[in-house]
Amino acid sequence: MAKNKGKGPTPKAEDRHWHGKRQKARAVKSARRTGTPTIGPGARGRAAEGASRPTGRPAGARRANGEVPELVTGRNPVVEALRGGVPGSALYVTSGGDDRVRESIQLAADRGIPLLETGTNELDRLTDRAVHQGIALQVKPYRYAHPGDLLTGTAPLIVAVDGITDPRNLGAIVRSAAAFGATGVVVPERRAAGVTAGAWKSSAGTLATVPVAQATNLARQLKAYQKSGCFVAGLDARGAVAVADLEIASGPFVLVVGSEGKGLGRLVADTCDMLVTIPMPGRAESLNAGVAAGIALYEISRLRS
Structure with a gap:
């Protein structure tokens, strides 16, 4: 710039x-x-406006406003976010996963984002029971x-x-x-x-x-x-x-x-x-x-x- x-x-x-x-x-x-x-x-x-997919957030958290973290959930959204350089503070993963999960883990490791292995029930709670497919990226508050x-x-x-x-x-x-x-x-x-x-x-x-x-x-x-x-x-x-x-x-x-x-x-x-x-x-x-x-x-x- x-x-x-x-x-x-x-x-x-x-x-x-x-x-x-x-x-x-x-x-x-x-x-x-x-x-x-x-x-x-x-x-x-106008139909497209506001049509962006909502993402999970920690239970009880307010919407993203620069003060609370946002959670990106799902295998495709998470790997795309990491590929796009979205700043993360933690990557939550349950056991198992496919190539997208493995790539997400590698991208997070390359960028120094902490990897936290967690259970399905805990991830359900963290994401307010969003469809997470066993993986979620916590985005740093802006x-x-x-x-x-x-x-x-x-x-x-x-x-x-x-x-x-x-x-x-x-x-x-x-x-x-x-x-x-x-x-x-x-x-x-x-x-x-x-x-x-x-x-x-x-x-x-x-x-x-x-x-x-x-x-x-x-x-x-x-x-x-x-x-x-x-x-x-x-x-x-x-x-x-x-x-x-x-x-x-x-x-x-x-x-x-x-x-x-x-x-x-x-x-x-x-x-x-x-x-x-x-x-x-x-x-x-x-x-x-x-x-x-x-x-x-x-x-x-x-x-x-």
Whole structure:
């Protein structure tokens, strides 16, 4: 991931040459808003959203939120997670197993993940009686960054996601953020995908290099970024400006990507300085959120270079 060299604190918004453009952009955005959904993929994509297979968790544990471990269960899911570099803290195995179990044990040993032999009843209890096939990988809890920590260098590039619930899409966005030099990704604390095993797998390991922060209130955090001198643009089909023409993206910038089904929330969209779009001359009516974020970040990276 490309890193910006620090050259002092980020100037306040009112001290930047584009401050007047922000006010004009807000007026244009307000006039053009029609209530159309954002970059969601339609009914087919909405069906896929949230369709990721649930994984077992220790009895009584809360859902994965960076504080409690997640358990990936089953021979195929476990070996795929280990192949994908998902960080584990323990591999639970009952006696016996096939080639997938043996490969999982070898991968865990190569990475220094403790191997714990356990009985079937104990593994049933640990996984809340999920279908584990005699094996489970305990994933290390993810430690989220503070949203303010993403303001690095003189021209930070931050990706904010609004309401994306599929961890695979979050992982894909993190992968694009790493490829195009973003300083980090910020996600809502509630009603949104967090950093789970599924996100680790789809990020292709880039979650180890790109910090992800959680915001209690995303709209409030976007306002904080604006006060710190960042221009905030929401990716939306209603946008008045194409991403490729957004020259202001060369400075401190936040790109907001909406959920697949509902797009940007109303408060988040209202907070953005401008709504931008990806022109699509083809027949597709919309793009998956992960794909749209990748295209937008490519154009922003081109403008910033």
